[in-house]
Amino acid sequence: MCPDEPVAGGPGAGGPGAGGPVAGGPVRVVLADDHPIWREAVERDLVAAGIVVVGTAGDGDKAVRVVTATTPDVLVCDLQMPGRSGVEVTVAVAGLTRVLVLSASGEQADVLEAVKAGATGYLLKSASAADLVDAVRRTAAGDAVFTPGLAGLVLGEYRRTAAEDGAPKLTARETEVLRLVAKGLTARQVAERLGLSHRTVENHVQNTLSKLQLHNRAQLVRYAVEKGLAD
């Protein structure tokens, strides 16, 4: 687990070594998806927008190898792949790059797992090319790509674990912000409605994500320790 997981904080807070585009340079991306047609289509869209695709992978294992070799700014990753799944890839490349999950269908449970494992963005495959390019750029900048769908998932996860001991809790303000995002309001609209600054809204949103990821990591460590002691 890497201390400078590219989650908390705004642009530039990712820290050195966590990827992050070289100032002024193009965003470097690795594309992992097991459907060649789809991969090519996405690659064309990204290249047309001036994004550099430094590698592609058709399965999870190759995705991890390519990311390790190229340390891109962003890994755009399908969830269902042969070999390692998108969730497992997300875990494996933590600290090397930021992960934007591109999910094809109602794989909500998997999306949630990927997000808890460290992915900072989630986009449906049917999103437009412009949305995709925007999401890649924002992920590279260290922002969470917080679609309404993701906000709904995160809200649901906090509610599900509400009764559990030691589970992270949302503050009233965070709940308010998440609900508005889930209802499709832009960060600017949320800020306007709640009388907050745009930055504060972004921070609230990122906090909800990093709390989940932190808790997930703590649970994984505890699980590993327990398993280690039992063996």
Next chain:
Amino acid sequence: MRLDTALWRALAVYRLAALLYAAVSMVAYTDRYARPGLGWGVLAAMALWTAAAAYLYADRRRRRWPLLVLDLAITVAALLSSGLVLYADRIEAGDPTLTVSWAAAPVVAWAIWSGWLGGGVAATAVGVAAIVERGGASQATVNSLVLLLLLGCVVGYVVQLARRAEVAYAEAVALQAATAERERLSRQVHDGVLQALALVSRRGDPELAALAAEQEAALRRLVGAATGPLPVGTSELVALLPGGADLRLAAPADPVLLPAGVAAELAAAVGAAVDNARRHGGDSVWLLVEDDLDAVTVTVRDDGPGIPAGRLAEAERDGRLGVAQSIRGRVRDLGGTVCVESTPGQGTEVELRVPR
């Protein structure tokens, strides 16, 4: 059914073993019989019936009440015949009857056939016959009656349980096969059709794109429904909600389970709210589904111009929000509440909240 075949076969084996025991017993006691010849005759009849019963019970169509009554009658007759074969004083002294444990066979047959009650009835018949045979109730005869009753009821009860378990097992196997098949299908749909539709919805001309997105959403819901069986009488709310290219759905990862009727009504109310939003709103409609411990909330938001605060209450008072009224009615019937909120420039939100 396999269980029944096995049970009836086991009964035939029991009857044969009990017959052998009766034969050995007869060899040992035959010098104390009043009419040994008749005794051998009864044993021959018992052997005949053992073979006949094995044959008759083997076919499911013959396993009906005449056969079971006949079985019981023959057994009771064989039991009572001891009175003719043995000396009366030997019977009262407790010498074994001709049938010994062979007499328990119809008790088991009745128990298999109609459960613990049938087992009990047959046990009573055989037990009472034995008491009559011995010329009155004694500790030994009452004991054997109780044992027979126990046998009949326990076997009957266990058979009923086993039968239920067999049915449940068969259902589980069928369900598993169906689920596996659906998963295989959903995998294929996911890998092929959904990818192509998603691509078309991104690259096609607007009309085609909208159509592809709609079909993709519909297929996705269909395939998503393959997550396994739901508890009886419940529905998954999200699967029932309206779809469309202009709908943006935000929902928890876990299924939102509600009683089937509640889910259907709530989904219908949401449908009405979505229609309303499409009529008066902008280009997109957002749906947020929230599942609390005590309530399920669905919020429908459009990105239309919104309604100024005063105008909303006014419009509702004047009955001009017809659709809103029907939404309210449906949700109120479920014990829930509807809250309409509008911020100029940020669209209108209709929040439907139904308690769990």
